[in-house]
Amino acid sequence: MILFFYFIVNLLAIFLFIKMRKRLHILEIIVYWLFSSYLFQNYSALCFMNFKTLLIPEKLTFELAHFINRIVLYPVLMVTFLHFFKDKHCKKLPLLLGFILLLSGLEWLDDLLGVMNHAHWEIWWTFAFWLLALVILIVLMKIFQNILYKGVWKK
Amino acid sequence: MNVTFDWNEWFFIxxxxxALLLFLLIRDYFPPVIVFIIFIFNFWYVSTIDYFLIATPFKLYFFGDNPTYELSGGLFHFFMYPCASILFLYVYDKWELYGRKTIWYILFWTGFSLFFEWITVQNRALTYTGWKLYYSIPTYPLTAVFLIVLFRFMKKKLHDGSLQEFQ
Structure with missing residues (x-):
């Protein structure tokens, strides 16, 4: 049931993302998507395997739900953040705060549904992680845009 | 967690x-954007597969001394796989191993990768806790195909004029 719920949510997220008018080049989307997923997976892996502050249940359906979330749902939201951030008219601070709240809310929904449980956790760690992750993504976007749009192609 | 600095750490290093030395020798062959994307793709690809298979409920293998995320395993993620991927694409593109030659090239690379994985296991840098070497046989050609598809897609997108729309 949980897996089905997340499967639908993930499909919906992809569908909405595809429908959105793009401000990012396809190579930008690929890079930001992969890096977002990489960030979230490392956060989850380090807290789960090393610090034991996140617990993933030993149940295949829960692991699969967590798996699709970390390769689709979280990255798609993080790329969407960059999509809006690229807009010159967009107010950056409310956007940043809004997405921190959204992603933190999603993380705690995972906890509520038992997919990713927090143990000995301070709530501010969640907000701190998402703030850090989104700032890293902004820096990555600036670096990659410099390479992509101002680079010199040999071939 | 009980990490000791012994032979398997030296093996990683x-x-x-x-791998880094080989990469440095060929680093100017590809434009920075292709190198950048291949590195990011590898970070993601390897972390995704490893975390899926190392963590619960499968727990099929681990890197280093413990079934935790260790810096030595991180070294492989950050440098070994991306550099090996760049090397793979370099030979593919430089000697134009297209068409039927691609199949032979992928077969050669699969053989080499399996041999390297076996060496990694022998040196206790990689420990199987359920995984078998022959399970890896389909993963290497699949990865090679992903890399070639991504590479060709990047080349196409860098030359089709779509970049100007988003600048």
Whole structure:
């Protein structure tokens, strides 16, 4: 049931993302998507395997739900953040705060549904992680845009 | 967690240094954007597969001394796989191993990768806790195909004029 719920949510997220008018080049989307997923997976892996502050249940359906979330749902939201951030008219601070709240809310929904449980956790760690992750993504976007749009192609 | 600095850590360091050296020799062949994307793709690809298979409920293998995320395993993620991927694409593109030659090239690369994985296991840098070497046989050609598809897609997108729309 949980897996089905997340499967639908993930499909919906992809569908909405595809429908959105793009401000990012396809190579930008690929890079930001992969890096977002990489960030979230490392956060989850380090807290789960090393610090034991996140617990993933030993149940295949829960692991699969967590798996699709970390390769689709979280990255798609993080790329969407960059999509809006690229807009010159967009107010950056409310956007940043809004997405921190959204992603933190999603993380705690995972906890509520038992997919990713927090143990000995301070709530501010969640907000701190998402703030850090989104700032890293902004820096990555600036670096990659410099390479992509101002680079010199040999071939 | 009980990490000791012994031979398997040296194995990681030596293997990574060799991969880095080979990468440095060919680093100017591809434009920075292609190198950048291949590195990011590898970070993601390897982390995704490793975390899926190492963590619960499968727990099929681990890197280093413990079934935790260790810096030595991180060295492989950050340098070994991306550098090996760049090397793979370099030979593919430089000698134009297209068409039927691609199949032979992928078969050769699969053989080499399996041999390297076996060496990694022998040196206790990789420990199987359920995984078998022959399970890896389909993963290497699949990865090679992903890399070639991504590479060709990047080349196409860098030359089709779509970049100007988003600048």
């Amino acid at each position: 030596i293997a990574v240094l060799i």
